[in-house]
Amino acid sequence: MEINSNHSWAEPFKIKMVELLNMTTPAQRKKKIKEAGYNTFLLRSRDVYIDLLTDSGTNAMSDRQWAGLMLGDEAYAGSENFYHLESAVRECYGYKYVVPTHQGRGAENLLSKILIKPGDIIPGNMYFTTTRLHQELAGGIFHDIIIDEAHDSQNPHPFKGNVDLNKVEALIKKFGPEKIPYLCIATTVNMAGGQPISLKNLKDLRKLTQKYGIKIILDMTRVAENAWFIKQREPGYKNKNIAQIVKEICNLTDGATMSAKKDALVNIGGFLALNDKKLYEESSNLCVVYEGLHTYGGLAGRDMEAIAIGIRESLSDDHMDARIGQVLYLGNKLRKANVPIVRPVGGHGVFIDARKFLSHLKQTQFPAQTLAAEIYEDSGVRTMERGIVSAGRDAETGEHHYPKLELVRITIPRRVYTQAHMDVVAESIENVYRNRRKFKGLKMIYEPRYLRFFQARFKKL
Numbered sequence: 001m002e003i004n005s006n007h008s009w010a011e012p013f014k015i016k017m018v019e020l021l022n023m024t025t026p027a028q029r030k031k032k033i034k035e036a037g038y039n040t041f042l043l044r045s046r047d048v049y050i051d052l053l054t055d056s057g058t059n060a061m062s063d064r065q066w067a068g069l070m071l072g073d074e075a076y077a078g079s080e081n082f083y084h085l086e087s088a089v090r091e092c093y094g095y096k097y098v099v100p101t102h103q104g105r106g107a108e109n110l111l112s113k114i115l116i117k118p119g120d121i122i123p124g125n126m127y128f129t130t131t132r133l134h135q136e137l138a139g140g141i142f143h144d145i146i147i148d149e150a151h152d153s154q155n156p157h158p159f160k161g162n163v164d165l166n167k168v169e170a171l172i173k174k175f176g177p178e179k180i181p182y183l184c185i186a187t188t189v190n191m192a193g194g195q196p197i198s199l200k201n202l203k204d205l206r207k208l209t210q211k212y213g214i215k216i217i218l219d220m221t222r223v224a225e226n227a228w229f230i231k232q233r234e235p236g237y238k239n240k241n242i243a244q245i246v247k248e249i250c251n252l253t254d255g256a257t258m259s260a261k262k263d264a265l266v267n268i269g270g271f272l273a274l275n276d277k278k279l280y281e282e283s284s285n286l287c288v289v290y291e292g293l294h295t296y297g298g299l300a301g302r303d304m305e306a307i308a309i310g311i312r313e314s315l316s317d318d319h320m321d322a323r324i325g326q327v328l329y330l331g332n333k334l335r336k337a338n339v340p341i342v343r344p345v346g347g348h349g350v351f352i353d354a355r356k357f358l359s360h361l362k363q364t365q366f367p368a369q370t371l372a373a374e375i376y377e378d379s380g381v382r383t384m385e386r387g388i389v390s391a392g393r394d395a396e397t398g399e400h401h402y403p404k405l406e407l408v409r410i411t412i413p414r415r416v417y418t419q420a421h422m423d424v425v426a427e428s429i430e431n432v433y434r435n436r437r438k439f440k441g442l443k444m445i446y447e448p449r450y451l452r453f454f455q456a457r458f459k460k461l
């Protein structure tokens with residue numbers, strides 16, 4: 001798809017320092033992935049050439065962020081950097097109160113503990129792994145309210161992160177509004193392939209939920225990326241900038257959880273942002289139990305400074321054109337080679353449809369896990385399973401969840417890799433695609449209790 005500005009997506013930065021990479025041989029990689037139980041999370045990073053496991057905490061910081069680290073005020077209480085972070089959140093996102101946390105799941109924990117009672121229903125536009133687990137640990141039950149199109153990898157809907165309002169109304173009718181403390185709405189929807197929600201949909205949702213007094217809490221982890229898609233695709237937003245669109249999104253919600261490790265261009269950190277004073281007081285009090293004092297929340301002063309600067313950098317239109325332009329570049333290359341990928345290409349990565357890629361395997365043979373391991377073996381490129389392993393088990397029945405989407409995520413860190421790296425990635429995946437009939441699937445031989453995809457081990461069938 002075209003970017004509707006009059007210049008290309010070339011990076012609005014130049015490179016000042018580089019990190020040297022290890023190159024490995026096919027024989028070494030075969031051994032390493034076997035030792036890692038065919039789980040790319042269990043590889044050592046020194047054995048990886050191009051690391052596209054995640055865009056989380058893998059960003060390259062700018063010279064201004066690195067300079068900001070030297071301004072770290074490492075006081076236990078009242079660090080100056082906290083107030084810089086608070087100002088950035090207020091000015092850029094419009095929320096009144098901020099509680100820093102060590103990363104996004106720290107904020108999810110605080111939010112779930114203050115808002116969810118056992119038996120509550122938490123509707124969301126598709127699940128995210130850590131988000132749903134914290135809801136469940138607090139006694140909540142997650143319900144998927146995303147539009148059906150999001151579960152179909154080939155449906156070209158421009159806003160596959162949208163909520164189906166009929167699904168929301170049906171939940172309200174069935175359980176009653178008092179059982180639904182909030183809706184958890186993600187920008188862009190990670191497990192659907194990095195798909196955006198439209199502002200029209202969010203406005204309609206706000207109207208509906210306000211009628212019943214139900215809050216909307218944003219998972220704003222990739223809100224600026226979502227804003228870029230709104231600018232490209234939604235009527236009326238072409239002439240607005242990313243910063244304005246982000247503000248408009250946040251204004252339609254009551255609060256947000258944030259993993260600053262994505263949009264905000266840092267390596268660690270997150271926060272919970274709220275508008276309600278009483279909820280803020282409760283969460284800042286719980287923060288001292290789980291994270292640290294409410295003016296540092298598990299972060300060093302220097303980390304908060306880097307986030308404050310990163311938030312502002314993330315709202316630059318030029319940055320976002322280059323960031324998502326690079327993702328589209330890889331996506332278009334793979335599409336031209338007929339590799340089955342999720343359409344449209346999302347914001348933070350290209351997602352391969354492993355069901356179509358390895359159509360001879362059953363879902364219980366873990367096609368996406370198999371494919372991620374084979375890509376590593378082929379070229380040292382590390383990707384991630386986002387299918388049946390990530391989906392885990394039903395909290396009540398103990399059965400596997402069987403998600404319709406069985407995907408391998410090729411996730412692009414921000415400001416890290418070049419176009420030549422993307423060419424190598426595409427060539428490797430095309431090579432694996434040519435050899436796809438040879439792969440026989442995997443068997444799970446170790447399954448941890450929580451978030452199994454991180455630590456599960458497999459052997460080849």
Ligand code: PLI
Pocket residue numbers: 053054055056103104105106128130131186190219221258259260261269270
């Ligand atoms: O990894 P955390 O704890 O900073 O953030 C958790 C988290 C919350 N919401 C969303 C949409 C995420 O994508 C997310 C973390 N994502 C990871 C680690 C990823 O690889 O996508």
